[in-house]
Amino acid sequence: MKKRVYLLDDELLALEELKVLLSPFDDLEIVGACDRVEHAIQECNELKPDLIFLDINMPGKDGFEFLESLEEVRDVIFVTAYDQFALKAFEVNALDYLLKPLNPKRLAEAIQRVRSKSQPSGTTHEERLSADKKIFIKDGEKCHFVPISKIYLLESVGNYVRVFYENQQPLLHKSLTYLEQKLPTDLFFRANRQYMFNLDFIDQIEPYFNSTLLIVLKSGHKIDLSQRQSAKFREITGV
Template sequence: MKTLIVDDERLARKELMSLLEPHKKIDVVGEATDVDDAIEKINELNPDLIFLDIQMPGKSGFDLLESLDHVPRVIFTTAYDEFALKAFEVNALDYLLKPVQPERLEEAIAKLHVESDRNPSPTDAEKRSLGKDDQVFVKDGDKCWFVKLADVRLFESDGNYIKVYFGGNKPMIHKSLNALDERLDDRTFFRASRKHIINLGWVENIDTWFNGGLLVQLKGGEKIEVSRRQAARFKERMSL
């Protein structure tokens, strides 16, 4: 598993590399000292896993994750306050408090192997589009989530932001719907209108609507109008 270590502290990077040596399935292919360096290395190396520090000069580990379309598997390595960690601890693969203890590292890697067996890493070609098995990082205020796209039922445009619907959550991200639409796999996601992209796997009911359009109800309860222009494509996609 190609692995990148992102940490501004040289000694922390070296210590982690030493701790990882006995784990033969972890192949450390690079180190990054800050967010900009990490973005460059991620684009160059396409790692499957990132060991990521949170507090770094300039930009944080959260800033890095927000800048990525496709988020590799992430294990946090941080001295971050335990209470702040509660914002994302149930969503991250794992987090390790510094100084990293060998037994906690083993637990994290064990979780990684279980998760990898369930969801093999996509190939470089598959990473070009975002499909249902990909995960994205969503941050809204103090709350953070790693969200599998299969669990996102709806993207809704709201000015310069997008509201992301998953579970009982509706956080906002700063991105245009057009830019997102270009990255999403059209086998899973459908541009229903100027304001909405829906996950086809979450469609529950379909009714005819005004002017030749359709009204789609999602399993989360949302009702989305499919424009007349898109209705024919939607019927073809859903084999109506």
């Protein structure tokens, strides 16, 4: 099955060169290319490509801000004229970091990284993200590429959601309702208007007031469920 590829660079000549260099790779299909970040955000959210070739220094938003704006990020290869962003690129789990002018041999090595990385097939148009995917979060100057399975708690904070994973708590500019619609229902449970938690991180389930439940996570967080959500939780888990 071909990998669906999207190209983003603010230089049209660079886009055309990349198209030519990628043409020998029969297992890649270029589904879109753009020189404008805002338009590329819209297209990538619709197309959900398997792989994005991405410049960093661009007008309006840089490459990292572009990734933050996407609903879903799979694999990324940065293509840029600047080497000072390499460390930051690998902090967001980029598959590779290629310097311009592109070296065909280095490009081939990057494509091999893509090929060697196993991905489940047939998930291109799924509405929900699966547990093995990652979400990209740019919180201030820090970038996070967060495995969904490691998120144990989501907290609504105004127009943001605080994402708890490992020892990190970055803020994501999305609503809790939006994440409820995107995250796997067999893994995450919406407790109330403020919290959603990962079922795999439950430590204790305690009886609470008026037939409600109190959920204690392994992190020590305590979350009380309403009567309705307590009934739903019992139905789902058999508690």
